[in-house]
Amino acid sequence: MTAAATPASSPVNAGERPGTRLARSRRNAELSLLVLAMVLVAAYGAMVEANVLDTITPTFWVPAAALSAVFLGMHLVIRFLAPFADPALLPAVALLNGLGVGFLHRLDLAQATPAERAELATFAGIGGRQLAWTLVSVILAAGLLALMRDHRSVSRYSYTLGLAGIVLVMLPAVLPASISEINGAKLWVRVGGFSIQPGEFAKLALLVFFAYYLVRKREVLSLASHRFLGIDFPRGRDLGPVLVVWAISLLVLVFEKDLGTSLLYFGMFVVTLYIATERVSWLLIGLVLFFGGAYLAYVLGEAVGGPFANFYLRAEIWLDPFGDPYDKGYQLVQGLLALGTGGLFGAGPGGGQPLLLPEVQNDFIFAGIGEEIGLFGLSALLVIYLLIVERGLRAALAVRDSFGKLLAGGLAFTLALQVFVIVGGISGLIPLTGQTTPFLSAGGSSLMANWLLIAVLLRVSDAGRRPVTGVGGKLSRPAGGPPEQLHGAPTEVIRP
C-alpha cells in the first residue's frame, strides 16, 4: 500500500520516440488554440479602445502581442518539458489571463485623462502591472515544470510544505492589522510597496501535504465502525485530522475574518479526504461540521460580536443586500447592479462603467466584466473555468499513482471552489468574501499561485497521458487497459 503511495521507483521513460510523440502529444492543437485565444484577446483590446476612446489606436495589439510572446514561450517549454500535457489547459488559462489584462487595461483607460492616455505605456497602470505579473508567473510556472520533472518528487517535501502552508495561513492572522488587514479581511502581508496574499500560496503547499498525508493514511481513515442510514462512518479516533483542519479553518474564519478562505481550505481537505478514502461519510461529516461552525459563528456574531461580528455582518448583507445600500451593502449592491445592467448581452467591451464598482480590479472584476460582456459572455467564462477544472480532474483520472490523483484532483477542485466562492459571493449566491478571481483579478500573488497550480496540473497530465513503455516493447498505453489496472490494483481500498 505505502509503496504505491510513495513515489514509485519505476523509472519514467521519457517516451521520446518521435512517432509516439508526434502522434499523441497534441502540442500543435495547443498552439492553434493558443493562437485563437490570443486573437480573441487582441479583438477584445480593439473593442475596448473603440468604445472607450472612440478610435482604435495603432498600438492596440501591443498588450496582446506581449501576452502572446509570453504564452508562446510557455508553449515551447511545455513542448520540451511536458510534451504529453493536456493541450487545453494552457490556451484556456491564457485566454482568461489575457482577458484579465485587457479588462485591467480598460480600467486604466477609463481612469486616465485624454492627455495621459497617449502616454500610457504597455507596462503602466494596473493593466501593465498585471502584464508584468503574467510574465513573472509564467516564468515561475515554467521553472516549476523544469524543476519538477516528476510530480511525485514533491512528496519528499510534503511535511516541509505542510508546515510552510500552516505558517502562511496563520501569518496574516497573527500580524497586526496595520500590516495584514485590507477592507476588513486580514489576508495580507504588506511589506514596503508590495502586498502579498500568503493564503494563495498556502493552498498549494497544504494540498501537497494533504495529498501525501492522505495517501499514507487512507486505509486507516477508510476503516468504518458504524453503519448508519446505509453510510459507513469512520472510527471516532480517526476523526483527529479532520477536526484539526476544521479548527484551523474556523480560526481563519474568525481571526482573518474571511469565510471564503476558510471554506476553501476546509473544502479542499474534505474533498481530498473523500477522494482518498471513497467514503461519503467524510463529505457528510465535513459539510455538517462546516455549516454547523458557520452557523455557530453567525449566532455568536449576533449575540457576542467581537471576532464573530464581521462574519455576522457579511451574512446579514448577503441576506438583504438592499437593506443598507449606501454603506454596508454598497459593494454587493453595486456588483448586482453592474451585472443586471449588463443583462444578456452586456454593454460591450469598454461600454460599461466599471469605475462605479468598488474593488472592480479585484474582488468584483467578474461583475465589472459581466456588465460589459453580459450573461452570454460570463457563461462562456464559466465554461472556460469548468474546462480547466474538468481537465484537471481528467489528469487525476489518467495518472496512475495515488499521490498524483489526489494532488491533481485536489488542485482542480480547489480552483473550482475558489471560482465558486468569489463568483457566488459577488452575485449574491453565498455571503461575499474577499477571494481573488483566478487569472482575472489584479495582483501578483494570486496570479503566481494559480499559474503554479496550472504547472502542477500540466505536469500530472503529462504523466497521465504519457505512453507507458513496457519491457523493451513499443507498448503504447491501451486506453483503460491493463496498465491502468496494474497501477490501480495496489491502491484499491479494502472494504470491510
Add this chain to the structure above:
Amino acid sequence: MNAPLRRVGVVVIVLFGLLFANLNWIQAYKADEYRTSDYNGRVQVAEYERRRGNIEAGGTALAVSKETDGELTFLRTYPGGAKYAHVLGYKPVNLADTGIEKSENDFLAGTSDQLIGDRIKDMFTGDRTAGGNVLLTLSPRAQDVAYDQLRNNNRGVKKGAAIAIDPRTGAVQALVSMPSFDPNPLASHSSNEAAAAYNKLEQDAARPLRNRALAEVLPPGSTFKIVVAAAALENGISKDTNIPAGPSYTPPTSGGSITNAVPSICPQSQVTLMKAVTDSCNTGFAKLGVQLGPDVIKEKARQFGFEQDDLTVGRLGEGGLSVAASRTGSMENPDGGADPAALAQSSIGQRDVRMTPLEGAMIAAAVANNGSQMRPYLVRQLLAPDRTTVYDTAKPRELRKPVNSQVAGDLRDMMVSVVENGTGRNARINGYTVGGKTGTAQSAPDRPDHGWFIGFALDSDGNPVSAVCVVLEEAGSGGSAEAARIAGQIMRAAISDPGGR
C-alpha cells in the same frame, strides 16, 4: 480513487450550474429592475451624457443643458432662476425631479417612444442626438409681470399665487407661486450642494417648494359668489331679480350672524342680484344660498370643477403637474338635512369651502368663454431634437360646460359691473372690457384675511383674451383690491403677448 474523482467532477458541474442559474436570475430575470434601480449610478451617468432638450416659452429658453468637464457631462441650468421654478420644476441628480422636467422627462431626455426614430438613426451615425424640446404656452411678458407684481405687492404679502389662462383654449399664460426658489442649486452635480439647497428650502416655513397656484387650497371668500349666482340664474332668478339682503343675517339654527364688509353695502332689505354681486353683498348671498339649498350649490360648484381630484396641467391629456381638488365641504346636518348656518357661510365662500387659484381662474375663464371651460395645459408643442419635426401640438378641448351661454352672459355682465362700478375697479384695462370678482376670506380667527381676485378681459369684439386668478395670503384689508390691481396688470401683459397656444 477514480470513482470519487468522477463524482467530484459532477459536484463541480453542480456548483457551476448554481453559479450559472444565479447569473441568469440576476442578468436576465432581475436585469430590468437592477438597470433602473435608484441606486444604480449608471443610469444617471448615461442620462447626463445626452444633451437634455430645452424647455422654452415664447422663444425664450427657460431650461437648458450646458456641457461641463465633469463626470456628468451636461449640467441643467435655469436662466430664468426663480421666475419659472414652479412650472419647470427641476431635474436634480439624486433627488426627485418635479414639474415639467418630471412630466416630460422621457421626451426631454430623448428616451421617449416618440423619439425612437432618432435613436435608431444614432445607432448608425454613432452620434448622440440631444433630447427633444418642450415648448410651453407661457407668455414670458405675462410671467414677468405676474412674478414682479406679486413680489412687489403693496400689502407686503410674502405668500400668494397668480395664474392666467387663455379662456378660449385653456393655455396657461402665467403661473407664479410666491415665495419662489432658485432651481439652479438643486440641479447641481454636487449632491451635497443640491441636498443642502433642498433641505434649506424644505425647512423654510413659507414652503417655497409648494406650487400654490395649483396645490394650495384656501377659502375663496366672495369669489365663490359667482358659483352661487350661476346656480341662482339657473333657478328662476334673473340678474335684475330682487333678492333679500340687509345689514345682517342670522341663520335660523345658529347664533353667528353674517354681516357685510362695510355697513354701506346693501343695508336695504332687497337688492338686485346684479347689485349684490357688484357690491359683494354677504347677507344677500347667504340668504340666497339657504334658499337654493346645499344640493344645488354643491352641484353647481362641481360643474365648475370643484371636487375633481385628478386634474393635471401639462401636456393635454397626458399627465403634468397635479392640481389639488377644490372642495365645497359639508353643508348638511349630521342627519342629512340642510344646515342653514353652514349653508349661509359656504355661500359666501367660507366654512369648509376651499379653492385652488387655478380653479378660480377656470371659473372666470368659463364665464368669459360662453360657459365652456377649456382643459388647462402648459405644453403646447413637442419639438424634435432637430427643431424641425413637430411631434405633438396641443389641440385645445373642452373640459366641461358648467353653464349655458345665456347664464354665462349674465354672469359676465355682473362681473364686468364689479370692475366698472364695484369692488374690482383696480383691474380695469384701457380699451378692454374687464370683468371679475373680489374675495376677502377669513383664514383663521386671529390671522389677517386672504385677498382674492378672479377675472377676465374681453377685447373690443367681445372675445375673451385672458382669465386670471390672484391670491394674496393673509393680506388683511385691501388685499383683494391689490389682487385686482395685479390681475389687471397680468392680463394687460397677456394681451400684448398672449403666449403660445
